[in-house]
Amino acid sequence: xxxxxxxxxxxxxxxxxxxxxxxxxxxxxxxxxxxxxxxxxxxxxxxxxxxxxxxxxxxxxxxxxxxxxxxxxxxxxxxxxxxxxxxxxxxxxxxxxxxxxxxxxxxxxxxxxxxxxxxxxxxxxxxxxxxxxxxxxxxxxxxxxxxxxxxxxxxxxxxxxxxxxxxxxxxxxxxxxxxxxxxxxxxxxxxxxxxxxxxxxxxxxxxxxxxxxxxxxxxxxxxxxxxxxxxxxxxxxxxxxxxxxxxxxxxxxxxxxxxxxxxxxxxxxxxxxxxxxxxxxxxxxxxxxxxxxxxxxxxxxxxxxxxx
Amino acid sequence: xxxxxxxxxxxxxxxxxxxxxxxxxxxxxxxxxxxxxxxxxxxxxxxxxxxxxxxxxxxxxxxxxxxxxxxxxxxxxxxxxxxxxxxxxxxxxxxxxxxxxxxxxxxxxxxxxxxxxxxxxxxxxxxxxxxxxxxxxxxxxxxxxxxxxxxxxxxxxxxxxxxxxxxxxxxxxxxxxxxxxxxxxxxxxxxxxxxxxxxxxxxxxxxxxxxxxxxxxxxxxxxxxxxxxxxxxxxxxxxxxxxxxxxxxxxxxxxxxxxxxxxxxxxxxxxxxxxxxxxxxxxxxxxxxxxxxxxxxxxx
Numbered sequence: 001x002x003x004x005x006x007x008x009x010x011x012x013x014x015x016x017x018x019x020x021x022x023x024x025x026x027x028x029x030x031x032x033x034x035x036x037x038x039x040x041x042x043x044x045x046x047x048x049x050x051x052x053x054x055x056x057x058x059x060x061x062x063x064x065x066x067x068x069x070x071x072x073x074x075x076x077x078x079x080x081x082x083x084x085x086x087x088x089x090x091x092x093x094x095x096x097x098x099x100x101x102x103x104x105x106x107x108x109x110x111x112x113x114x115x116x117x118x119x120x121x122x123x124x125x126x127x128x129x130x131x132x133x134x135x136x137x138x139x140x141x142x143x144x145x146x147x148x149x150x151x152x153x154x155x156x157x158x159x160x161x162x163x164x165x166x167x168x169x170x171x172x173x174x175x176x177x178x179x180x181x182x183x184x185x186x187x188x189x190x191x192x193x194x195x196x197x198x199x200x201x202x203x204x205x206x207x208x209x210x211x212x213x214x215x216x217x218x219x220x221x222x223x224x225x226x227x228x229x230x231x232x233x234x235x236x237x238x239x240x241x242x243x244x245x246x247x248x249x250x251x252x253x254x255x256x257x258x259x260x261x262x263x264x265x266x267x268x269x270x271x272x273x274x275x276x277x278x279x280x281x282x283x284x285x286x287x288x289x290x291x292x293x294x295x296x297x298x299x300x301x302x303x304x305x306x307x308x
Numbered sequence: 309x310x311x312x313x314x315x316x317x318x319x320x321x322x323x324x325x326x327x328x329x330x331x332x333x334x335x336x337x338x339x340x341x342x343x344x345x346x347x348x349x350x351x352x353x354x355x356x357x358x359x360x361x362x363x364x365x366x367x368x369x370x371x372x373x374x375x376x377x378x379x380x381x382x383x384x385x386x387x388x389x390x391x392x393x394x395x396x397x398x399x400x401x402x403x404x405x406x407x408x409x410x411x412x413x414x415x416x417x418x419x420x421x422x423x424x425x426x427x428x429x430x431x432x433x434x435x436x437x438x439x440x441x442x443x444x445x446x447x448x449x450x451x452x453x454x455x456x457x458x459x460x461x462x463x464x465x466x467x468x469x470x471x472x473x474x475x476x477x478x479x480x481x482x483x484x485x486x487x488x489x490x491x492x493x494x495x496x497x498x499x500x501x502x503x504x505x506x507x508x509x510x511x512x513x514x515x516x517x518x519x520x521x522x523x524x525x526x527x528x529x530x531x532x533x534x535x536x537x538x539x540x541x542x543x544x545x546x547x548x549x550x551x552x553x554x555x556x557x558x559x560x561x562x563x564x565x566x567x568x569x570x571x572x573x574x575x576x577x578x579x580x581x582x583x584x585x586x587x588x589x590x591x592x593x594x595x596x597x598x599x600x601x602x603x604x605x606x607x608x
Binding site: 045051098099102104105106108109110112113114116117120124237240241244248272273274275276277278279280281282283284287288289290291292 | 425
């Protein structure tokens with residue numbers, strides 16, 4: 001069942017650029033980027049249970065580092081993307097060292113404050129980020145191959161997304177993933193089991209920042225322009241919403257949430273006020289009637305149908 | 309900077325800071341009130357504030373209602389919307405999962421809905437100005453100049469705070485609210501109707517936000533984004549420890565004055581980022597806030 005779904009999704013992804021227009025491919029690129037952002041959010045909130053509201057900031061660091069290194073230093077794009085991810089992870093580790101002494105609401109607010117401060121930096125550090133004028137990003141390139149259109153970038157975006165998905169599954173099955181989940185369930189119990197709590201938290205935080213940074217790198221593959229306005233709290237909330245609507249704590253939920261909710265928000269793009277009302281209503285209804293997310297809700301219903 | 313100018317800036321910063329700080333303090337009070345009883349940071353506080361401002365604007369300017377009708381109607385409407393949200397939505401969310409993350413996301417949902425609704429009405433598209441109800445003639449306090457409007461904002465805010473503190477300290481319902489904040493189960497065993505108290509707290513918090521909106525609206529241009537002012541209130545609540553009502557008030561004044569000092573002494577561009585730096589500094593140096601108690605570790 002699962003394998004069939006996965007193969008179906010894979011076939012769809014491969015076939016997509018052959019029978020659709022550039023816009024649909026652009027949308028697919030964007031949704032895949034958001035999928036990676038969601039995977040990062042999934043690691044820190046879904047697996048390790050630590051609230052982080054600075055996702056957009058790490059995403060932004062990834063975009064600026066990858067974009068600038070590609071544009072000004074001509075690095076091949078896999079290198080730029082990796083640089084973006086590593087830069088975001090380093091900043092994440094520094095912030096995490098300080099912020100992870102706090103818990104719950106305090107951690108959420110500290111990371112929120114950091115996110116807002118970073119957006120201010122993006123907006124005011126004119127020399128590097130172009131400030132309020134935004135930053136033009138040169139087309140990504142690899143050994144003379146230039147990714148000029150969305151369709152050119154698409155295969156690489158898909159590959160990056162699958163690498164990150166594989167990485168998430170590996171992390172979740174490895175010892176470190178188990179220690180994340182132990183941490184989520186009970187910090188005290190995890191400590192008693194001999195899990196270095198502080199180090200595990202920091203690892204979750206850094207990994208999540210790394211994912212967001214790589215997502216930023218993916219963004220530079222198909223986009224030529226970035227403005228700090230799209231790197232604020234609302235982006236973090238969008239990602240959080242996707243993860244929660246899909247189902248907090250499951251990888252499938254994070255991926256599915258990114259795609260379903262991304263499509264909804266794209267469909268409603270033309271009417272911002274309806275978009276906001278629909279967003280809000282969806283969030284509230286999900287929290288009221290399907291708190292475990294769309295997929296848990298659906299499989300629950302299916303199970304009931306099957307077994308009466 | 310010579311010494312006279314420094315003194316002038318110092319006085320002006322404190323006076324203006326106390327005025328906006330009193331509004332931040334009201335908003336912080338409403339956030340902390342809700343957090344103490346439901347353990348939910350209400351991310352919709354800013355949008356409740358914004359929607360209340362628009363409601364008053366609509367009644368006063370577009371329906372030409374007299375002041376003594378428009379203001380009570382706004383306050384009652386805010387109370388009802390917030391109380392119904394608690395009753396109709398949050399109760400079900402808490403029943404469905406009980407995880408604080410879900411409650412927080414439900415408040416985010418409310419904030420989106422309110423913002424969308426205000427945009428739908430069409431009033432939110434262009435910045436509006438709210439009519440000043442009190443003259444904007446300036447008066448001098450020391451060397452600092454403020455308007456009569458500013459002074460009345462400050463006085464009204466202080467009166468509202470005094471009323472809130474009186475309610476918490478001396479009335480039966482205030483004691484019930486505090487009891488629910490300390491231990492909901494024990495409060496219920498003592499005969500407190502939990503759901504009623506939660507509805508009252510949410511309603512009252514919305515009324516306080518609405519008052520804050522009525523006070524500050526004549527001083528700013530109203531847009532559908534004006535709820536972002538709530539970041540300052542969150543900063544104030546954090547400075548005050550997030551669990552303490554007096555802390556929220558002091559935090560409001562600290563943030564208001566800091567904001568003005570940063571604007572006067574450093575640069576007006578830095579004003580936006582100042583509260584976040586303040587939040588981070590407070591959280592790093594004194595994570596429990598200025599008025600917070602000791603951290604308690606949750607047992608297994």
